[in-house]
Amino acid sequence: MANTSVEPTHRALGLTDDEYEEIRERLGRDPNHLELAMYSVMWSEHCSYKSSRIHLKRFPSTAPQVLVGPGEGAGVLDVGDGIAVAIRIESHNHPSAIEPYQGAATGVGGILRDIFSMGARPIAVMDPLRFGPLEDPRSRWIAEGVVSGISGYGNSVGVPTVGGETVFDPTYSGNPLVNVLCLGVMPTERLVLGRAEGVGNLAVLLGSSTGRDGIGGVSVLASAGFSDSEADAEKRPSVQVGDPFEEKRLIEACLELLSEELAVGVQDLGGAGITCATSETAAKGGAGMDVYVDAIPTREPAMEPFEVMTSESQERMLAIVEPSNLDAVLAIARRWEVNASVVGVVTDTGQLRVLDGPGPQLGDTDSGAAGGATGNATVLADVPAVSLENEAPLYDRERREPEDLEHRRAQSPDDIECADPAADLLSMLADTSWVWSQYDHMLFLNTVTPPGADASVLRLKHPDTGVDTGRGLALTTDGNHLWCAVDPRAGAAATLVESFMNLAVLGARPIAMVNCLNFGNPEHPEVMWQLSESVDGFGEALEAFEVPCVGGNVSLYNESLGTDIDPTPVAGVLGVVDRLERPAPGPQLETDAELLLVGSPATGGDALSGSTWAATHGGRGLGQFPVVDLPAARRCAEAVRSAVLGEVAPQGSVVGAHDVASGGLAVALAEMAVTSGIGVRVGEVGGHHELFSETPGRAVLCVGSEHVGALEAHFAAADVPVRRIGRAGGDRLVLGDLVDLSLQAVVESHRGALPDALAGGTTQG
């Protein structure tokens, strides 16, 4: 008879043998099945950051404006006028690969809860999206589904989606990236943290009932790569289903009970469900908690305690409430038609206990519950709350440069011939409005610069009084896997430089950064090297621009069939526009105005290394990434910002401003031409390198002739290179003797790219 070995429970739950031993040591005994299930979700890569935490510590995270830094539900910044801003970014990559609509929808739902659990009203969402190539029907299916999911959930829940990115590339064929950033505002004094303080306080579960959906989502789904589609289909039940109407009522109910000061703390239920919410609030509050599993409303009968404790059913929040406020809390919940149940009691034991039996005796809080007695209840689990929350083993996983790195760096993409620069340019243009016209991007009357621009600019109004501050908030998200595939360190630094320049062209100065680190399998030493290098690259740029990192998310195991995605660290940067009297010009042109290119050209490395052009011409991953001079980039960004704000010559003298990024100068100029419907004539171009090099830290300004002198002097005084490259006007795009296209052809390529490709239909994989 064959020896059919049964896999030990802990391995089936995603825990290693060593981790199992650690748990035994913590408890001084064997964990039971429920306890093991709780450890498996809390110690998952997704919840514990066990492979990345030692690296994340290297981010600079302090600055005077920082009210809450990394490690809480969201970063919080003081933006003046009594207003605090909460910001966070998350990934929902794996759920979206399996079930695009619900994966993306619940990603939006989850990030909103992170924001309103801090007391802030969510006012804006950004979605950086990365899919496989448009030629692939399955990638189109994923793209359509993800965009519909964000649209369906985000519009209905009533939070505008004001921007993001849309990238199509073969590296994401088997593993799309769906990142989501949310911004919220609150009166500074309302800031609340998810803490369970006060022995005898009650844990009130608000929102949806608990079902069997999403069990083990963080451990089974988010913390492993993809293999073949049949096995992946079996993971579909691990994806949750969202209900935006429930979430909308939950937002209103929670914000009301926080503004009435009826809750000590509020915590969202996301990955790892109620296990995470109870252990985190208890551990952070230095307390313990008794959770009565029978008191948790369930969607179906006979759910096992481990299912209830690890379910990731959406639209649930946990409020910590003083017993005397309970009636008021329940009244608010009733008004918003939100279910509310007392499911636990804060104790002073430091233990998270799961109990089966009659729930907490309300109104009798100083008898049994506070002291940790159980009455008639049976103890199903009894573990130190801190051990779940932050005692997962931290791994300093092996890091190693990829073996082919030196070989790739030795080959310069600059040597590749360019046969048809005009055709290459057209192939790089894509209007993303197909995506963002499906999102409500105008709600709350804040959106001054809508999606599709370098950054999105919002009016800054006081969340309670509605008073307009006359200032604005600016948001950008940026990632560039092609740059980071060549050099994850310089690529990450360059990514942030692009973010800062995106803000500058809209008149904003950066005040905080959050990041979403999307990488492959951390058990591959090359992936850990990429991650570590990217962290340092982001860190260097943050130091140079004196911008703090206030939060982040790490998404690992982005791989399919053993192949890791290109490293994709994504930055979300928040900026402030100090005077928002009229919208910044954006990528506009005016007939006869002059075009200035500001910023340093590449001073070292290969001009085309990491560029989109190289990637499509056999030069992907090759060469030395251009050297990024961070202090020079900062000088340039600051000089551009003051020029755009009209601090140099009268406001309006800069009629257009656009940063040079993906696709290089050629794409920047083409986008300006398309946006304004005006042609461009650039006199001399040294070669296709000059057109398609993506050296960051540069921008194109369109300036009325009479102001050119003043602006040149301004940039010269700031020690920023500035060059007149041509003039706007006419109905052609002429770039030296390399490109000569009719404006109409450029407009059509730009406008048609996405709708034409997506009209080709989709297929479910």
Place this chain on the structure above:
Amino acid sequence: MATSVAVVQFPGTNCEMDVVEAVESLGASAHVVFHDSTTLGGADAVVIAGGFAHGDYLRPGAIARFSPVMSAVEDHARRGGPVVGICNGFQVLTESHLLPGALQKNAGLKFRCGFTQLRVESTDSPLTSGCAPGDVLRIPINHFEGNYTCSEEVLAELREQDRIVLRYVDNPNGSVDDIAGICNESRNVVGLMPHPERAAHALLGSTDGRVMLESLIGTAARSRTAAAASS
């Protein structure tokens, strides 16, 4: 006392504060009325704001019509008071039979958010009394179910009675006869899919919505004066 506008909020409504902000920026007072209320707080005009009342579950507006506040809205309408339904509010008004027809999914089956051009077809409505016939206004839309439809007879009636208040210049959703907004027979109840409150601030790309909201405030003030004179 300033002219006062009640803005109806159902669970799931999300544009109520936007309407309040825009109305107040034009000098009138505005207050939110929750769906469980049976009165409108003495308001001179009512706006049913956009969003997803009751999650749009079943059908947009299908559940909202049973909310207690709708009796108060109907009473106000019956007395000749101005009532405007914007976007989801328009859907609520058709479901409540205060306006004829229905709003189905957009042609193209996609949600659409963005600016559209509207042509003012009738100035005999609380929302367009301050416009000139043929005026073209730049106002955003934001909907999945904005494709207006009605029977041949109703369409003939709407045309005959000059009750098509607004038409799209470039139809974004497949609406019959390019209809963007209509009014009832007594002309005091108007429904439209576009959002005038989103075009009432210079920083937001258009101020063409102001003339609509000013028309509404003016009509409300006149109806109050008339009501006071007759009582």
